[in-house]
Amino acid sequence: MADLRVEHLTYAYPGNGKPVLSNIQFTIHQGETVLFTGASGCGKTTLALALAGMIPKRIMGHLRGSIFYGDLCITKERPYRIARQISIVFQNTQHSLFHYDVETEIAFGPENLGLKKEQIAARVQEALIAMDIESLRKRSVSSLSPGEKQKVALASALAMHCDVLILDEPSCDLDTVSFEKTMKGIRKMQQERQMTVLIFEHKLDQVIEFVDRVLLMDKGHIVLDESVRNAFHNETLFTARGVLVPDMVKLSRRLPAVFGQSIALSVQEAFDALNDSSWHRKIQKLHTQTIQDYRQEVDSGYPVCCTNQSIDTFRHLHAAFSEHSFDLVAGDRLAIIGSNGVGKSKLASMLAGLDDRACESKGNAWISQSKIGYLPQDIDSLFLQNTVRDELMWSLKQSQTREGSEQEAIDHMLSLIDLAQQVRISPHSLSFGQRKRLALGLVMMPNPDVLIFDEPLTGLDFGHVASFFRFLHDLHRSRASTMLMISHDMKAVATYAKTVAVLHEGHVLVQGDPNFVFSKSRELQLARLIPPPIARLYNMLTGDTHVKTVVTFEALLSLFV
Structure with a gap:
């Protein structure tokens, strides 16, 4: 094992004279976990491909400078030699899965290293456990959900026992619980083998507690290189470049009387700092004063499962619903959330009329006389x-x-x-x-009259997410359009959705507005979901026994003023 050094790296794609990477320089020490972040199009994926040896051997272009792993020159070495030491998990896992079943897919890499059958079997088992996908061992890869495929791709990379693991947008297709378990599994293997982990990601709330160092990219340049505890002293440096600072970090900065000069990198760290403080007692008192009014509102007819006359009605959907139905009311902004493999994407394709198996279901999935716009996960x-x-x-x-x-x-x-x-x-x-x-x-x-989005926020930085929802808001005002969104981005769901439905084991577990749904910690835990950071902290501070939570940073901060 060795350090990874990048020296004056500049790169432009073929036919494009403008460099995507410009004079990049840094050194990563063995065993570090380093986060590379920046807005969409800043060069993150290109840098990841270069570090993995894909540029310029597999992806041509104009490259200057060098990348070294110890004495090995990545920019000049043959890819098969690099693959023994550096593994990459692509943002689009479709590019890396080729075999029929999961077990064969994970075994492929170790087999090409010439290992004995017993060693290969041991590595496959280790990787399956690390990614919590033992139940998928014999499943065909084509039958998996996008999130399950991402876990298989991660397991395949871990089975190589590489020295350097590169993850390009690892949170994009994973539900919140799966992502947390994935990072903990990677951290365990990293500590055992002193593996270096490079994470390329622009959504920081969940990943930040697992990293040692942060490199901020902007238009092909490295504009910041700091330890994770020192990286966020200047929030504007991040927000001006399309990166949203984690909520717990922002809270630490807004409440110096509680946090001092330190910052919280996780919800647990923030709770530990606030626990038993005067701010904690103030929130509990305010919560007690307001909760009764909200409970009366819910008890007087707030729909936990909508059944109004509406545009869309879903009943007994194949592999997604059983003995339950719900409606998407005209003009609503409904977010459907659930763990990987629960049937969200299948539901979306049925509603868009693209899955013939819908006609085999016992009930109906229909949208009445409306022009539908459908965005699948496979955008290419x-x-x-x-x-x-x-x-x-x-x-x-x-x-x-x-x-x-x-x-x-x-x-x-x-x-x-x-x-x-x-x-x-x-x-x-x-x-x-x-x-x-x-x-x-x-x-x-x-x-279109009805918009169906399957993971529309993947790959979008927070500026583009805000622009996307502003457009939908304007569209709704002018045409009363209706939106159904499937997403693992709990923060965006809490901020922009009007209604949230939680899917679990074939039915709608709970449905309501975000403040209601994200207060249901037990139901969310059953569905293998974690509330957005602000709601999670509020639930911990108020005892987790209520029917309303706070879902936005501004709403929580107002309670401390």
Whole structure:
């Protein structure tokens, strides 16, 4: 094992004279866990590919500078030699899964190292346990949910017993409990083998407690390199570059009388600092004063499972629901949450009319006489044209009712999805976050009545997430559109959804507004979900026995004023 050194690295993709990486320099010491963060398109994935030896051997382009792992020059060495020591888990796991069943997939890497059967079996078992997927051992890979596939890809990388593990957006397809277990499993193996872990991620709330060091990227440059405890002294440095500072870090900075000069990296650290303090007692008192009014509101008819006359009715859906139904009321913004493999994506495809198995269900899944816009998780399947502009033009032509000129409509959408500078570029040359924004644009271009989004926020930094929901808000005001969103991003769900439904073992476990649903700690634990950080802290401070919680940072902070 050795240190990883990057020396004056500059890189540009073929046909693009502008460098994606510019004069990158840093050293990572053996056994460190390092977070690389930055807005979508800042160069995170490109740097990850370069560190894994994919650039320039597998992905061509113009590269200057060097990457060394000990005495091994990554930028010049053959990929098969690099793969013995450095493993990467791609943001899109479809690029790394090739075999029929899970066990064979995980065994593939160790087999290519020439290990004995007993050693291979031991590594497969170790990786299955670390990722908590022993129950998937004999499952076919094609039958897995995106989150389950991500766990298999992570297990395959761990089975290589690499010295350096590179994770590109590891939280993107995992539910909150799975992500926490995944990071703990990786940390355990890291400590046992002194493995170096590099995490490329822009959603920091869950990952920050597992890292030692933070590198902030902006337009291909490293603009900050600090230990995790010292990295957030200047919040503006992060927010100005499209990265949202973790809620517990912000709370530490706003309450110096409680936290002093230290910062909390986790909800538990924040709770330990606040426990038995005057602020803790104040929150408990305010909670007691307000909870009775809310309980009376719920008891007087607040729908835990909506059954009003509506656009959408779901009954007894195949593998997703049994003996339960719920409605999506016209004009609602409904978020469906649940653990990996519970059937959320299957539900979305059925409602969009893309899954023939819907007709085999005992009940009905239908949307009445409405124009539907559907965004699948596999966004690359949507791109059929040569340029970003051509894609938007094709989508626009699917609309039968348009106002204004085509060019005005396209320019407006390019501005909304922040791709005006990439209008003549092939969609497949965009970063993952940029492709996700283009896919959102394609779905919204014809102004559908009902929008069905399967993990629409994956790959989007907080600025683009805010822009996305602002657009939906404007669309709702002008056309009373209805939205159904499937997401693992509990923070965004708590902030933007009007209604939340929790799926578990074939039925809706609980449904209501975010303040109601995220107060249900026991039900969420049963569904293998963790509330967003603010709700989790509030629930701990108030005793976890209530029917209303606080879900936003601003709402919690107001209680301390």
